[in-house]
Amino acid sequence: MTAIRPIRAEDQAAWLPLWSGYNAFYRNEPTEEVTHAAFHRLCDGSDGFFGLVAEDGGGLVGLAHAVFHPATWTTGTYCYLEDLYVSKEGRGTGAARQLIEGVYVEADRRGAGRIYWHTQQYNAPARSLYDSVGHATSFVVYER
Numbered sequence: 061m062t063a064i065r066p067i068r069a070e071d072q073a074a075w076l077p078l079w080s081g082y083n084a085f086y087r088n089e090p091t092e093e094v095t096h097a098a099f100h101r102l103c104d105g106s107d108g109f110f111g112l113v114a115e116d117g118g119g120l121v122g123l124a125h126a127v128f129h130p131a132t133w134t135t136g137t138y139c140y141l142e143d144l145y146v147s148k149e150g151r152g153t154g155a156a157r158q159l160i161e162g163v164y165v166e167a168d169r170r171g172a173g174r175i176y177w178h179t180q181q182y183n184a185p186a187r188s189l190y191d192s193v194g195h196a197t198s199f200v201v202y203e204r
């Protein structure tokens with residue numbers, strides 16, 4: 061049985077391996093300063109950060125991090141789902157689906173007009189999930 065709940069300060073030790081696994085998946089190497097800032101902003105909800113964790117009997121198995129932000133097309137807020145990760149051991153039991161549904165609940169609570177996220181074209185497991193909880197748009201992402 062997997063439970064979804066907001067992240068809290070006592071989760072730091074259990075959250076770190078999930079954060080590391082997620083960053084390794086993207087070959088990203090955050091500095092300690094970035095990791096520290098991310099965790100604390102997720103816990104205190106500052107800068108629009110919002111974090112959920114998935115917990116089973118053995119501890120934390122997944123995370124979802126979102127950022128609520130203002131936008132020019134609304135007087136309200138939009139929700140960017142930035143990070144989603146489930147440990148290899150925790151996969152295939154519905155944890156990621158529950159994490160997304162948890163973000164939806166919070167986004168609805170805050171009246172977010174849009175919830176959006178990115179993934180890589182070839183991330184088949186993630187896209188299979190996303191196709192069942194949302195829809196792909198025709199936008200492509202640019203950056204410099």
Ligand SMILES: CC(C)(COP(=O)(O)OP(=O)(O)OC[C@H]1O[C@@H](n2cnc3c(N)ncnc32)[C@H](O)[C@@H]1OP(=O)(O)O)[C@@H](O)C(=O)NCCC(=O)NCCS
Nearest residue numbers: 085144145146151152153154155156157179185186188189
């Ligand atoms: C993608 C990821 C979050 C899925 O986590 P999960 O907890 O195993 O997913 P769930 O058990 O909630 O599965 C939900 C749906 O995802 C899809 N899915 C999950 N794993 C899959 C796989 N290996 N192959 C195909 N589809 C898969 C299925 O549609 C599944 O629905 P179903 O159970 O009704 O068939 C997980 O594999 C992961 O963390 N991957 C590495 C990081 C990553 O890709 N994050 C997303 C970046 S945008």
